Each structure stands twice: as structure tokens, then as C-alpha cells.
Amino acid sequence: MEDFKVLIVGGSVAGLALAHCLERLGISFDVLEQGDEISPQVGASIGILPNGALILDQLGIFDDIEKVIEPLVFGYPLSFLERQKFLAILYRKLQHKERVHTGQKVVSIENRKTHAVVKTACNKEYTGHLIVGADGVHSIVRSEMWRHANELAPEAISEKEKSTMRVYYACIFGISSAVSGVEDGVQLSLLDYDLTIHVFNGKEGKVFWFVIVKTDRQYTYPDRPHFDQEDGRKICEGLKSKKLDATLTFGDMWSRCDIFTITPLEEGWLSNWHFGRLVCMGDAVHKVTPNIGQGANMAIEDAAALANALWKGDLQRAMEATPALEDMLHHFSSARLASSKKICTQSELLTRLQSNDGIVKHLVARYLLPAVNDIPAGSSAALLGGSQCLQYLKLPERAQRPRSWWAVIRDLRSFFPKPHGLTLITMLFDRLTTIEPDWPNVKITGAIIFAVALIRYLNYDKTVDVPVVGPGVRFTKWLAAHGDLLAKLLLAPRQVKNLQDEIHNEIETRRDSRDKNSMQDLLDFSMNWVDEHRSAGWNDDHITDMMANTIFAALHTSSQLVVHTIFELATRPEYVDPLRAEIRECFAAYGDGTKAAMDAMYKMDSFIKETQRCNPLDASALARLAMKPFTFSNGLHIPKGTFIFTPNSPIFEDERFYADPKRFDGFRFSRMRDDPDLKASAPLTATSEYSMHFGTGRHVCPGRFMVSDEVKLVMVHLLLNFDFAIKDFRPRPQNVAFGKFMLPDMYAKVWLREAKHEVAVGDGTSD
Numbered sequence: 001m002e003d004f005k006v007l008i009v010g011g012s013v014a015g016l017a018l019a020h021c022l023e024r025l026g027i028s029f030d031v032l033e034q035g036d037e038i039s040p041q042v043g044a045s046i047g048i049l050p051n052g053a054l055i056l057d058q059l060g061i062f063d064d065i066e067k068v069i070e071p072l073v074f075g076y077p078l079s080f081l082e083r084q085k086f087l088a089i090l091y092r093k094l095q096h097k098e099r100v101h102t103g104q105k106v107v108s109i110e111n112r113k114t115h116a117v118v119k120t121a122c123n124k125e126y127t128g129h130l131i132v133g134a135d136g137v138h139s140i141v142r143s144e145m146w147r148h149a150n151e152l153a154p155e156a157i158s159e160k161e162k163s164t165m166r167v168y169y170a171c172i173f174g175i176s177s178a179v180s181g182v183e184d185g186v187q188l189s190l191l192d193y194d195l196t197i198h199v200f201n202g203k204e205g206k207v208f209w210f211v212i213v214k215t216d217r218q219y220t221y222p223d224r225p226h227f228d229q230e231d232g233r234k235i236c237e238g239l240k241s242k243k244l245d246a247t248l249t250f251g252d253m254w255s256r257c258d259i260f261t262i263t264p265l266e267e268g269w270l271s272n273w274h275f276g277r278l279v280c281m282g283d284a285v286h287k288v289t290p291n292i293g294q295g296a297n298m299a300i301e302d303a304a305a306l307a308n309a310l311w312k313g314d315l316q317r318a319m320e321a322t323p324a325l326e327d328m329l330h331h332f333s334s335a336r337l338a339s340s341k342k343i344c345t346q347s348e349l350l351t352r353l354q355s356n357d358g359i360v361k362h363l364v365a366r367y368l369l370p371a372v373n374d375i376p377a378g379s380s381a382a383l384l385g386g387s388q389c390l391q392y393l394k395l396p397e398r399a400q401r402p403r404s405w406w407a408v409i410r411d412l413r414s415f416f417p418k419p420h421g422l423t424l425i426t427m428l429f430d431r432l433t434t435i436e437p438d439w440p441n442v443k444i445t446g447a448i449i450f451a452v453a454l455i456r457y458l459n460y461d462k463t464v465d466v467p468v469v470g471p472g473v474r475f476t477k478w479l480a481a482h483g484d485l486l487a488k489l490l491l492a493p494r495q496v497k498n499l500q501d502e503i504h505n506e507i508e509t510r511r512d513s514r515d516k517n518s519m520q521d522l523l524d525f526s527m528n529w530v531d532e533h534r535s536a537g538w539n540d541d542h543i544t545d546m547m548a549n550t551i552f553a554a555l556h557t558s559s560q561l562v563v564h565t566i567f568e569l570a571t572r573p574e575y576v577d578p579l580r581a582e583i584r585e586c587f588a589a590y591g592d593g594t595k596a597a598m599d600a601m602y603k604m605d606s607f608i609k610e611t612q613r614c615n616p617l618d619a620s621a622l623a624r625l626a627m628k629p630f631t632f633s634n635g636l637h638i639p640k641g642t643f644i645f646t647p648n649s650p651i652f653e654d655e656r657f658y659a660d661p662k663r664f665d666g667f668r669f670s671r672m673r674d675d676p677d678l679k680a681s682a683p684l685t686a687t688s689e690y691s692m693h694f695g696t697g698r699h700v701c702p703g704r705f706m707v708s709d710e711v712k713l714v715m716v717h718l719l720l721n722f723d724f725a726i727k728d729f730r731p732r733p734q735n736v737a738f739g740k741f742m743l744p745d746m747y748a749k750v751w752l753r754e755a756k757h758e759v760a761v762g763d764g765t766s767d
Contacts, residue, residue, distance in 0.1 A: 010135035014282030052297030
């Protein structure tokens with residue numbers, strides 16, 4: 001790989017992190033830094049969060065960082081240290097220090113067919129196959145990339161994109177020493193009108209602080225305000241009386257200040273990160289405020305993602321042909337763009353909430369956020385769920401510690417006071433079955449709805465499984481009027497939006513290759529139907545909504561049915577042996593895990609249907625709107641516009657339709673198959689006026705067959721691999737009424753014990 005050469009413009013966090021990543025790959029590189037020092041003292045500090053720490057740990061750097069920090073005592077340690085020390089560590093740990101060149105200010109870049117040439121202000125030239133702009137928000141590489149794009153493909157990067165960055169705030173970074181009253185391991189924050197102050201303490205009595213103030217107006221890049229040290233001094237002098245806690249004031253910090261600097265805070269992100277042999281990363285393409293603490297961590301993730309793309313790519317072809325290199329760069333930017341946009345968006349919101357920007361944000365910050373406890377923190381943590389790592393290096397031990405199902409459920413309960421049965425089913429669907437061996441956690445519902453295209457998205461805990469069914473919040477008129485704002489704050493709406501974005505991207509991809517589309521899943525059929533009805537106003541947004549609603553509907557019912565079935569079986573052990581015997585008989589006759597075997601499990605089908613009868617999800621069914629007034633023969637009058645329902649629970653408890661209806665009879669419906677007159681109504685998927693779980697008539701649920709197969713697969717696997725009981729052998733947990741819905745009690749715990757004779761679904765033949 002030594003023949004492939006990368007020129008990294010910028011020797012700060014992004015550039016040095018990438019140098020480490022490339023060094024571990026064996027890819028040749030040079031770092032060109034315009035400053036005379038790699039780690040100058042400018043008064044800035046830096047916070048390393050878990051997403052950045054993971055990559056640094058893989059590179060063998062994080063241990064050195066831990067030696068010079070004073071971690072916060074609450075939650076996961078936040079590594080807060082002087083930026084100068086952090087850069088010094090990155091440089092010291094680099095093996096090939098001779099490849100780092102200071103005093104090299106880049107002035108131009110020539111983008112050629114097989115390589116690019118970088119020229120510096122001191123008349124030096126450097127040649128490489130890839131030029132990386134890790135040179136910050138005022139990136140020369142980005143400017144040169146725009147210039148080349150404008151000359152060769154004027155439509156590639158719009159003028160609007162070039163002015164995406166905005167400046168609303170300025171920040172004064174400072175370091176103080178020996179400040180009395182600052183407790184070790186505690187962050188202090190002052191959230192005032194158009195003002196935010198954050199204080200962190202470090203090793204050896206160092207205290208890091210930053211003051212964020214609103215600028216006089218909005219600036220649009222490249223326009224920006226200009227400050228000098230005197231401007232920063234005046235601002236800080238005016239804040240000396242601001243209290244940080246009961247006894248400590250900002251004046252205490254300011255009086256012990258060693259060094260400070262003031263800078264404008266650009267905000268925003270770019271959509272185009274590369275052109276030809278030039279690519280940008282870090283602050284050159286996404287910029288956040290210090291409030292969220294993610295600037296350096298995002299740059300480190302960019303470095304890892306770019307290194308992964310080079311590791312996977314054909315470097316020989318990339319040297320010979322620019323399109324081959326651009327394909328690698330496209331994979332890199334695609335892997336990072338969505339995550340970067342989310343963090344930038346959350347940063348913008350957090351900054352404005354903390355500075356009480358406007359009456360609505362003030363009310364949210366003052367009253368709503370304290371009321372929802374840890375939800376904001378959880379939503380912030382969710383952003384880190386899909387963080388990058390170096391795929392060619394082993395994960396550090398601390399990153400591989402497994403989490404139990406109940407630990408995950410416990411964490412979810414901190415977000416949702418009454419978790420839904422979907423919490424457990426998410427765990428089950430993640431673990432119990434696989435489509436292909438490379439995807440050990442694939443979700444079977446997602447595979448059916450989207451075939452394989454979106455499985456990788458649905459596989460990484462980004463689906464709407466859990467969040468969309470938290471506690472039902474009854475919005476007041478005020479909350480309803482501010483739904484758009486709340487959607488940005490709460491985890492569930494944001495994850496739904498993320499899912500919609502992924503579906504929309506998949507629609508675009510499939511439409512580009514429409515001729516090869518084989519109608520392999522529900523998304524294909526929905527796209528085809530909408531295309532045939534566009535004249536009636538249908539469009540891709542409707543497809544996205546259809547798919548999101550389908551995911552919710554598919555998981556909402558099947559998940560609860562699984563949990564109810566587990567509860568019934570855990571408290572009715574007399575059914576376990578007959579069901580296990582039936583499973584083995586059907587597997588022997590039709591093949592392990594086959595559709596034919598599942599269809600032949602009449603007792604299993606009956607047990608699930610009886611569970612459904614005794615634990616109906618909805619007390620009513622067949623919601624209909626009266627289009628005109630109607631009077632029944634008994635005199636009951638239904639006005640036009642009235643919503644009417646048919647009863648579920650009363651029918652299931654009616655002796656006219658079910659013998660001894662108060663008794664749970666797990667094999668009730670399997671015996672019905674012996675009666676020619678009742679056989680058709682026996683299956684779980686059968687509907688009638690006496691069984692309307694899935695509706696009836698022409699609007700009967702078409703997904704009921706999928707639900708049947710899903711629930712059977714889960715129960716088959718559980719029965720063949722585990723013995724289970726309610727914790728402490730307690731009786732069946734009581735259901736929880738929520739309006740007209742009946743939900744399983746997710747505070748209940750189930751004991752699992754490995755069965756003596758383990759049998760895995762799918763180990764035998766398959767059709």
C-alpha cells in the first residue's frame with residue numbers, strides 16, 4: 001500500500017487522527033500544517049466523548065489521555081483537557097513524525113487525472129493521490145475543491161451550499177488556575193438570556209471554561225464578525241458578578257485566568273464533501289458549537305470512516321482512475337453525512353435552549369425539559385449509537401462488554417414510565433432468528449417488509465420499534481400547538497424522522513434502477529402503485545408514510561402477542577411438553593423451521609389464538625365513520641359523522657360463541673379443526689364476526705399471516721431452547737388498561753433457563 005499517497009492539509013485534531021488511522025493501515029501520508037507549532041497554547045480546551053474515545057482507544061492513544069484528565073463523576077467519564085496537551089499526545093504517539101511538516105501554508109491545489117499537486121506559500125510542492133482537507137472551517141482545500149467543481153461541473157456544488165455556514169454566537173475559551181470552590185469532577189453551567197457559561201475542572205488545579213454570547217446580528221459565510229482580545233476582555237469583565245453556584249461567581253474564574261481567546265462560532269453542515277481527488281472532513285464540512293462538545297469527536301469519527309473506506313477500496317485502481325477514488329469517497333461521505341447532520345441539528349437546538357433564545361425555547365428549557373427527566377440525555381446518547389470505529393482494528397475490551405436484555409429494558413424504563421410489550425419483542429426479534437449468517441441481529445419484520453435493502457439500517461437499533469410506543473402523552477392545546485418544536489426535542493419523533501429519511505433514500509435508489517426491480521417486497525409494490533396513481537396526487541412522501549406506518553402496525557400487534565403468549569405459557573406448564581412434541585414432529589415431517597412445518601403446528605396455532613382471545617389488544621374493532629344518519633330496528637339512532645365500533649372483549653366472553661369462555665383452553669381451536677363446520681374458523685389468521693382481531697370483510701388485515709409466522713417462530717425457538725417461568729414463580733402478570741387497549745405488564749420479569757436439549761430453529765433443511 002506504500003504506493004498510495006495521502007496528503008493531509010491541517011495538523012490539528014482531524015489531521016493527526018487521520019494520520020494515526022493511515023499509519024495503522026500502512027498507507028503513506030504527509031501532514032501539511034500552516035502553523036509553526038503542532039500544539040500551540042491558545043487557551044482552548046477539548047472534550048473527548050465516548051464516540052471519539054472508542055477510536056482513540058483502538059489506536060492506543062486513550063490511555064495517555066486518561067492520565068491527564070479529571071473525569072466527571074456523573075455518568076460515563078468525559079475526558080476534558082487542554083487542547084494543547086491533546087494535540088501533543090497525538091503527535092507524540094505518531095510513529096512517523098518526519099511526515100508532519102509545519103510552516104506549510106497551502107495556497108493552491110492542482111487536481112490531475114492520476115494525482116494532485118499541492119503548492120505551499122514557501123514554494124514547495126507535494127504530490128499525492130488523495131488530498132484531505134482537515135484544515136478547519138476556513139479550509140483552503142474546500143475552496144480549491146469548489147474552484148475545480150465550478151470549472152469542470154458547475155452544477156455539482158451550488159452557490160447556496162457555499163454560504164451554508166452561519167454565525168449567531170461567539171465564544172471566549174479560557175483556562176484558569178487554582179480557583180477555590182470548584183469541586184473535582186463536577187461541571188458548572190450558567191444558562192442565561194443570550195448567554196451560556198460552562199466550567200470544567202482538570203488536573204493540577206486547571207479549570208477550563210467557555211462563555212458563549214450572541215453576536216450583534218446573523219452573519220452568513222464567508223462574512224463573519226472579527227474580535228480581538230480587548231473585545232473578549234470587555235465581555236468577561238461585564239460578567240464577573242454572574243453566579244455559577246451558591247458561592248462561586250464567574251469573577252472568581254476571571255481573576256485567576258491564565259489565557260483566553262475569543263472566536264466566532266460557525267454553525268452548519270455541507271452536503272458535498274468531495275470532488276475529484278479532494279475531500280474535506282471535520283470542521284471544513286460540519287461545524288457545531290462547544291455546547292454539545294462534539295466538534296473534535298466528529299472529526300475523529302470522520303478520520304475513522306475515511307480510513308475504513310480506503311481499507312475496503314481498491315487503492316491501485318484509485319491511483320489509476322479518479323472515478324474509482326471518487327467511489328470510495330462517496331462511501332465515506334455517505335457513512336458520515338446523516339450522523340453529522342443530526343448532531344449539528346441537535347447542537348443548534350441545544351445552543352438556543354441553553355441561551356433562552358426566544359420565549360418558546362425559554363419555556364421549554366425552564367419547564368418542559370426538567371419535567372421529562374433523562375429523556376434529553378437519552379436522546380443525546382442515542383446519537384452515539386451508530387458511532388464509527390476502525391473496522392480493521394480490534395475493539396478495545398471496554399467496548400465489548402455485553403449488556404443483558406433486562407439491562408436494556410431497565411434503561412428504556414428510565415425514558416418511558418410504562419414500557420410497552422414492544423421493548424421485549426425488540427430484544428427477541430434481534431436475537432432469535434437470522435436471515436443470513438453475516439447478520440446475526442436481523443429483524444424478521446424488517447426483512448419481510450423491505451427484503452434486504454434496509455436491513456442494515458433496521459439492524460442497528462435505529463428503527464421505531466421501542467420509542468414510538470412509550471407512554472401515551474395526552475397533549476394539551478399548548479403542547480399540540482408546539483408539536484414541531486417537541487418533535488425536535490423528543491427521541492421518538494426524531495427516530496421516526498430518521499426512519500423516514502432512510503426509506504426515502506431507498507426509494508430514490510430503487511427508482512434509479514427501476515428496470516431491474518423484481519417486485520421483491522412491499523416497498524416495491526407500494527412504489528409501483530403510487531407511480532400508477534401520481535395523477536391523483538400521490539407521491540414519494542406518501543410511500544414513506546405508508547412504510548413507516550406499516551412498520552409500526554406490524555410490530556405493534558405482533559410484539560404484544562408474543563409477550564402475552566410468553567406470560568400464558570410461563571404460568572401454564574402443562575402445555576409445554578405437548579407443544580414441544582408437536583414442534584419436533586412437524587420438523588421431522590417437513591424440515592426444521594420451514595413454512596410447511598409452521599403451518600402444520602395446529603396446537604401452537606391454537607395456543608396463540610387462545611392467548612389472543614383472552615388478551616385482546618383492543619376492546620373494540622372495525623372503527624367506521626357513519627356517512628349518513630341511520631336508525632336501527634331497536635330505535636338506536638346513529639347521527640352522521642359518528643364513529644362506531646364493534647365489540648371485541650364482550651364477544652370473546654360470550655357463551656353463545658365460545659364454550660366455557662372464562663376458562664383458558666390452549667387447544668380449543670386445534671380441536672375445532674376436527675369439526676368440518678368449524679375447521680375454517682380455527683386458524684389464528686381466520687376472521688369472522690366472532691373473531692375480529694385482524695378485522696373482517698374486505699378491509700381485513702393483510703399482514704395477519706406474517707404476524708402468525710413471526711409469533712410462531714419466536715415461540716418455537718423459546719420452547720426448544722428454554723424453560724421459563726414468571727420471576728419467583730408468581731402468577732400471570734396482570735394486564736395494563738390504557739384507554740380501550742389492553743397492554744402486557746412490562747414491569748414483570750421472566751426467568752429463563754437453558755433447556756436440556758437445545759434445538760435451534762433453522763438447523764435442518766429449509767424450503
